[in-house]
Amino acid sequence: MNLIMASFNLIYTIPTIILILILILIIVGVYFYYRRTLPDLSKKDKIILSTLRLFVLVVIVLSTGELAIETIAKKFDEPVTALLIDNSKSVSSEQNLIREKLDKIIRQIKNSNQKIEIFVFNESPRLLHLDSLNQINFNGHSTNISKSINEILKNKNDKNYQNVILITDGIYNSGENPVYLTEKSEIPFFIFGVGDPKPKIDISIDEIITNDLIYAQNQTPVRVNIKSNGFENQFTTISFFEDNKLIEKRDFQIHGNYQELEFFYKPEKEGEKKLSFSISPFKNEYTTKNNFSTRYVKVLSNKIRTLIIAGKPSYDLSFINQAIKTNKDLQTATLIEKNDGSFYPLFGNESFIDSADVIFLVGFPSTNNSDRFIRKVYSKIERDNIPLFILINPDTDFNRLVLFKQFLPFDWRSAFGTASQILIDVPEEKSKNEILNIGSNNPVQVWNSFPPIYRVDREFLSKPESEILSYFKIGNSRINQPLIVSRNLNRHRSIAFLGFNIWRLKLLNAMNEEESIYFERFINNSIKWLTTREVEKNLKVQVSKKIFDINEKVSLIAQFYDNSNQPVEDEQINLEIFQGKDKITSTIFKPIGNGLYTAEIENLQQGDYSFQATTEFSGKKFSDNGRFSVTETETEFRDLQLREDLLKRMSAITKGSYFHISNSDEFINNLNQYLTKKPKQREVTSIIYIWNSPYTLILIILFLSIEWFLRKRWGLL
Known part of the structure; x- marks a missing residue:
């Protein structure tokens, strides 16, 4: 990196003309102050004292004007090649071949006089020094390719990454599809595929x-x-x-x-x-570590009372109502207010509001609804912290919806039209979310194959604490605004579907019984997520996941709040791990700030475990407990086939190249011809704030002290 100073500027808040006048007054004042002294000093001594006093006064004036010095320099960044190496277990059988090719690749990059940064990744990327290649152990428990690519994109402008070399089998089991990120990269990807593209027995x-x-x-x-x-x-x-x-x-x-x-x-x-x-295993299986799988579920006792409140009758209302009725664990009622304040007789009366466990708002509040009824619904939600599912359609009155704003996962801006036809666009990493997981082998494909629906032409914004589950597309272009969004904040849950005519989702394959119930599954998943009650505990402990590999660390995080819901920091929280009734180990949570604590447990054998966390605060005891399992079931062995189609697509999108690592010698030998090597020029701006610097105060005190010392020494009055 070469740095060349280009220019610098003085920055201050006082108008220039006023500053000049003040400086002139200071110069004149200091001149007349030291023009005649008693005793009379030499001209040289007067100049010294005047300079000291003048410096102090000028610095004080400039500091009140918030003086800062801005420097602008030209920075020439050398090109950097990022080398991403899959460190997961799924490539461990090819580790000798990977190490052999890795040495050749690094040697070629060095010969091209290009900088190289090496990252190894499994769940997340880790920067590795050239001298530490022996730390690559191919023992990662999951593979997140997109997270590694995102690390490159995040630092692309600062590091001048010009090429990415990726060594992987393309089998990602965590994070989103890496193809989406490579489309944004504008960097060529040279990809070496590892493994067998043919499926294992x-x-x-x-x-x-x-x-x-x-x-x-x-x-x-x-x-x-x-x-x-x-x-x-x-x-x-x-x-x-x-x-x-x-x-x-x-x-x-x-x-x-x-x-x-x-x-x-x-x-x-x-x-x-x-x-x-x-x-039961077969004798000639490639591995038996993937013949076993576990999942935890929570069993509840009572039926849930669901209330649908609509601005007026609609197909969406009817289909949502029918979807809820398919679940015998749910009770449902519907309220639609007429213009005169009464309710449609086929549905029900206001008394249903008092018993509701979850409320669906379909085009509500609308212009037809009375203020009294809207206020009653609001009071029920506020008083009992009722979870919400809201569907926005043209009947929704946004001026009245403001009343419910604190309970909603989204915000909105002014309308710019009436309604538009859109397509659902669920990111792959969200398709297994418990709300969207509708029971298909490939839920993201199902969601993104649904027929077009409609959306009110208004800009919707996800609140910072909300989670966007789906975007939408117009044509083939994704619009980065939420379509389905959820929020879990302060023990209140809400889901918003910012589109209407969602009954059309039933039309994907109405003749196929399995596929025709996807809509019902979505509605029922939403209700179950909304009605998951969080126990109001001061101490809450969660494991990072329920199933751990036998070689993984078990990670736990604790949250500790006092009775006023303020975080409690630096308390001792004890953690005990049990297998059955036997205590296996214990440790103490480490505080990380803002009421959060972490703990890790290593070297647990295969089996089922429970944990107990305890602490004392203000004379009271607090505790929490839970369960997890340690197994030899390997996530990395669930898919054993090299994803050549994915890797070839990634390289083609970025105008790079793909080679199977076993047939890559010719490409590696000529790698220097393929690498981009353009230095990048950019401006680097830095600002030195003079007015609030401690060195400025030190200089003022120093110059005043010198002036005082000289005046005393020379006997000035």
């Missing part, structure tokens, strides 16, 4: 699909997605466990590479339950 449990919240004494479907290759028409056995107790054992025949088995689970009691599935 293997069978695995890919995913367990069920609701996170279910109800005691009610049957709930649990779907198990199974991937297999090489065992067509063979028979095997799958076992279903609740908290390690066998519920069902079933023989099934393998058909195709993907199949789904459906089980029905009827929990006896409420509480947190661990559901596990295990497939």
Whole structure:
């Protein structure tokens, strides 16, 4: 990096003409002050004292004008090549080949006189020094390619990244699809594929699909997605466990590479339950570490009372009402107010408001609604902290909606039209969200294949504490505004669907019974998420996830608040880990500020564990507990096939190149011809604030002290 000073400027807040007049007055004043002295001093001594006094007064005046010096320099950044290396377990079988090619790649980049930065990544990227390549252990528990690319994009302008070399199998099991980020990169990606593009002979449990919240004494479907290759028409056995107790054992025949088995689970009691599935292994499987999978669910006891309030009758209202009625664990009622303040007789009366556990607002409040009724709905939400699902349509009166603003996950600006036809655009990383997970093998494809719906022409903004679950597209262009957005703040939950005619989602494949119920699943998922009540505890402890690999650290985070909901810092919070009734280990949470504490546990063996966190504060005891499991089920072994299609697309989008790492010697030998090597010029601006610098005060005191000392020494009055 070369830095060349270009210019500097003085910055001050006092108008220039006034500043000049003040400086002239200071110069004249100091001149007359030291023009005659007693005793009379030499001209040289008068100049010294005048200079000291003049400097102090000028600095004081400029400081009151908030003087600062701005420097502008030209910076020439050398080109940098970023080398991203997949450090996950899924590439561990090829680690010798990766190390061999890695040495050649680094040597070629060095020969091109280009800087190189090496990142290893699994769940997140880590910068690695050239002397530390032996730290690459290919032992990561998950793969997040997009997070590594995002790290490059975030620092692209400061570091002048000109090329990205990526070594991976393309099997990402965390984060979003990396293709989306490469489209924004404007940097060529040279990608080396690792692994076998042909599927391994293997069978695995890919995913367990069920609701996170279910109800005691009610049957709930649990779907198990199974991937297999090489065992067509063979028979095997799958076992279903609740908290390690066998519920069902079933023989099934393998058909195709993907199949789904459906089980029905009827929990006896409420509480947190661990559901596990295990497939009997075949002798010639590539690995048996992916034959087992676990999921935790929360079992609730009572039925939920749902109230739909609409501005007027609509297809959306009717379809939402029917979707709720398909769930026998829900009770539903509907309120639609007429212009005269009465209610449509086929629906109900205002008394339903008092018993509601969750409220749907469909085009409400509207111009038809009375202020009295709107105020009553608002009072119920405010008093009982009722969760909300709101659907915005042309009947919604935004002037009246302002009353509910504190409960909503979005904000809005002025309208710019009436309504537009749009397409749903769910990011891949959001498709497994418990609200959007509608039970498909590929939920993002289902969501983004739904028929067009409509949206009010108004700019909607997600509030900072909200989570955007879906954007929307006009044509093929994503609009970065929320369509589906949720919020969980201060123990209040809300979901907003900022579109209407959502009944059209039922039309994706109305003749297919499985696909025709996606709409019902979305509505029911929303209700279950909204009605998840958070226990109002002063001390709350959560594990980072429920299932850990046997080699992973178990991470926990605690939040501690006093009775006025203020964070409590620097308290000792004890953590104990149990397996059954046996205490395994204990530690103390480490405070990280703002009422947050963290703890990590290592070297736990396979099994089910519980934890107990305790502390004392102001003479009272506080505690929290929970469960987690440690297994040998490897996320990295759920998918074993090199994603060449993905990697080729990434390289093509960025005008780079793709090679399988085993056939890459010729490309590596000529790598210097492919790398971009343009130095980048940019301006670097820095501001030195003179007026509030401690050195300015020191200089003022120093010069005044010297002046005082000289005056005393020379005997001035």
